[in-house]
Amino acid sequence: MWCTSCALAIEGSLKRLSGLHDVSVHYPSATLYVNGMPTATGFSVLASHIKRLGYRLTALEPVADAHARLEEESRYLTLRLIVGALFGMWAMLASILIYAGALPSEQVEQIVAWVSGAFSLPVVLFSGLPFYRAGWRTILAKRPGMDVLVSLGVWGAVTVSIGLLANGSSEVYFDTAVMLIVLLLVGRLVETLCRHRGLKALDALALPDGNVNAWQHERWQSLPIGDVSRGMRVELAPGEVVALDGMLESPGWLDTASLTGESLPCYVSSGQSVYAGCRYLGTAPLVIQVSAGVGQRRLDRLCDEMRRYQAKKGEMQKLADRFAAWLSPLALVLAMLTLPVALLLGLGWEEAFVRALSVLVVACPCAVGLAVPLASLAGSGQAMQQGIALRDPGALETLARLRSVALDKTGTLTNGHHSVVDWQARQGVDAANLHRKLSAAVVGSDHPLAQALARWPGSQPTPLKEQVSEQLIEINESPGEGRRVQLESGEWLTVGSISWLAKQHIVLPPQAEDVTQPHASQVVLADADGWLATFYLSDQPVDDAGSSVKRLLASGYVVAMISGDRQGPVSWLAERIGLTREACYAQRAPEAKARLLQALPSPTLYVGDGLNDTLSLAAADVGIAPLNASNAAREGAAAQLTTAGVGGVVRIISIAKRTRRIMVQNLFFSALYNTLALGIVLIMAIPPLVAVLAMAASSLSVTLNAARLAWSEADDGA
Incomplete structure (x- = not known):
């Protein structure tokens, strides 16, 4: 594809096929997204239809191939730009000499005008060829777009100039045709480099072959x-x-x-x-x-999800496409009407043709077509670089308008596994002996709390189970309650919950249970002499939970924690991360979670990792799955964090706001430019060269504005 007009032409042609419900052609990533009946979405069916339009459909290319394609495209553009600049420079110089009246006689001006036309021929015939080809393809697809306007503008300028030369006039417009082609080639080259940079986000997901x-x-x-x-x-x-x-x-x-x-x-x-x-x-x-x-692989799936995201369109992109779709036909109609109206108003043929030519040039909707997709591509690239893989094309636009954020507890705001937060032991027990007995009691157990005890203390360079010096002769385990093990020395050790040890007729002193820590799971260890130690384990918050919640609250969002866990751990965590008790909901079933979420101010964001969170992820306007989320949660989420913690939630909201701001700026100014420019050129004479410069400036400004987002660093604020 050569430009957004190509993408719209393919999209419009495919939409006329029966059996297709949704079609989206994304120009920056050169990707087709289709949704419909199996008989209509077959590769051979789509490929044959697209081939008739002059394009080629291939399977989704690897990231490395996409880089190679864009590099080839860059070389292709560079060659045509070099030819255009080299010959166009002399064509422009000749025209400037004529405009400035720097030549000694009319005969010399006539000769220089012919020289200007001669130097413009390589530019028109070689450098401008892609525009003519793309324009013809869009006509075949019955969706004439920008390239049709460019082609008509170039050949209109050449035709008018040849007619003027034939009548003995030296006021030619070869420079208009040259500048139109050269400036558009510059814009296309810059745009291709931005697309190339957009793929850099996927490089982080690509592993080398070997x-x-x-x-x-x-x-x-x-x-x-x-x-x-x-x-x-x-x-x-x-x-x-x-x-x-x-x-x-x-x-x-x-x-x-x-x-x-x-x-x-x-x-x-x-x-x-x-x-x-x-x-x-x-x-x-x-x-x-x-x-x-x-x-x-997980990285392969993330990469594919990113590519699918890039292929689909959000509401702002659809709005831009609708605007560009009627702008090109409108410009053609206005250009055709300008000529007879100018003649009726008493203008000469030369000025009437120049007016019509200016309308064609100034109406090229390049900027409108690029306004949203380049900003969206830059935003998704920034998100991936910041550790967020986007799946839903509307996610950035929705996140930018967010009003409330709800978070799951276990596995989202917490690490998802317990660790020892406190302990107390029988008086006189030395630490080395306690470590040895605890290691022997829990070694080999699959219980999460036993595995957490095996990791205690965290400062140990190796897990405790590697420190076991005695063999276990016998193991008796009650799943979910506790276990008894006999060491090689004959000593029995018991580890488990307080209630289970009581069933084993082990007497526990009052200090064996600390009632001031209701949030913690308590595990008791006993030996032949009775109670040995009590360990208090809790699922600790992720490192950035508190700071992330504080930034969200400071930004004015309604923040809530909705969990299926007990009230004690939920209240304890809320206090640790800065949430009020009223903003936390404990012991909620999946259905209740979804109902609570829908009661929050909309648009809503939900962050959850488990199977019980899938309903809430679907109920929210945007769902985000943290790093270690289940497959079900990842499939139901619009985005996935690829880094630990929940700081990515704050970062993606910030990126979304900046992306939408760029989209609105691009769309507003490009639409305003085309609307005002068409109105001005209809009521007053504007030289075609000025129209070319204004059109090119508009397109370049949109491209550079999107590049500003891609090249800037995302802040941490929401």
Whole structure:
């Protein structure tokens, strides 16, 4: 595609096909989005129809191929721009000499006018060829657009100039045709570079191709990453980047900064999931059982979602398209009417043709077509760079008008797993002995609280289960309540809830339970001498929960926490992050969550991670899934955070406001320009060259305004 007119022509032609409910052609990303009956959305059906218009449809290209395509397009534009600038410079110089009256005689002016026409020929015939081709294609699609106006403007200027030369006049307009082509080529080149930069956001989701060490035919061998399928085992060398999603067969330390933004390494236990993009920090090889191959990885899905987002259009883009769709035919009608009206008013043929030519040039809706898509592309690129992957095209526009924000608790405002926040032990027990017995009591347990105790204290360089020196002879476990283990020395240890230890006839002293911490889960450890220690565990808030909530409140949003958890933990967390008790709702079922959300001021944003949040994500105007959200939550959300915490919520709101501001500015000024310019050129004579400069300035201003958003740094305020 050559410009937004091409996109509108393809879109309009496809919309006339039966069986298609929704069609969107996104020019900046060169992507087609269709929704309809299977018989109408088949690739061969769409490709054959598009081919008749002179375009080619291919499968969704990888990011690397998109870069290559835009680089080729940039070289194509650069070559035509060089030819246009080189020959156009001499054509312009000749015209300036004539306009300035710097030539000694009319005969010399006539010769210089012919020279101007000669130098304009390479520009008109070579540099302007893409405009004529695109204009013809849009006519075939019955959606004449900007390129038709450009083509008519160029050839109108050439025709008028040749007619003037034939009549012996040297006041030619070859410079108008040259400037129209050269300035539009400059705008297209700048626009292509902006599109190229928009793809940079997807580079963060692309992993390099290469070979991995996979287990096949009873031995380890190097295989291309594309040949590794689900279920195969892959070996990671120390320092190697994880290339495929999978589950660890043994525990290890991983650097997840590239995927989650975490600055500290993360210890991942065996059986836990790891995702492509992390880096293994261990000293010995680590084996992963692949759960998703190339094309199915989490990063691949995020990339595809971003591409689908770019292909669809929001309300402001649809408004811009509607404006551009009627502007081009209107300009053609006005240009055709200008000629006879000018003649009826007593103007000569020369001036009448010049008036009609100016109408054609000034009406080119380049800026209108670029107003919204470039801003949207820049905004989505900024979002991805800030750790937010957008899926819904209307999300940015809705987020910019947001009034209320509701957040889930567990896994969203909190880490999603418990950790020890306090403890007390029997008098006289030394820390080393306590650590040894606790490690022996919880080692191997799948219970989340037991795993949290195995990680305590957090300052330990290795998990406690690796410090167990005694073998366990016997393990008796009551799922969800507690367990008893017998050490090699014969000693029995008991760990579990207070109520379960009471059933085991273990007498607990008054200090074994701290009633001042109702928010915490209490786990008791006992040995042969009775009560040994009580540990208080809580799901801690994410690092940026408090600061993010405070910024949202300071920005005037209604902020609420809606959770299915108990009132105690909810109230404790609210106090920690700065929410009032009235803004927190505990023990709410999924249906109740959705009803509460709909009662908040609209538009609403909901942030949730679990299966029980899917209804609320659908009920909200915009849903956001945090980093470790379930598949169901991710599918129901309009955006997903790719970094830990909830700070991305504040950042995406800020980006959305700035993006919508750029959209409104672009759309308003481009529409105002075209409307006023058409009115002015109809009532007064404007030289075609001035019309060209004004049209080009409008298009460049829109492009640079969108580029300002792409190149600026997002702030943290909402």
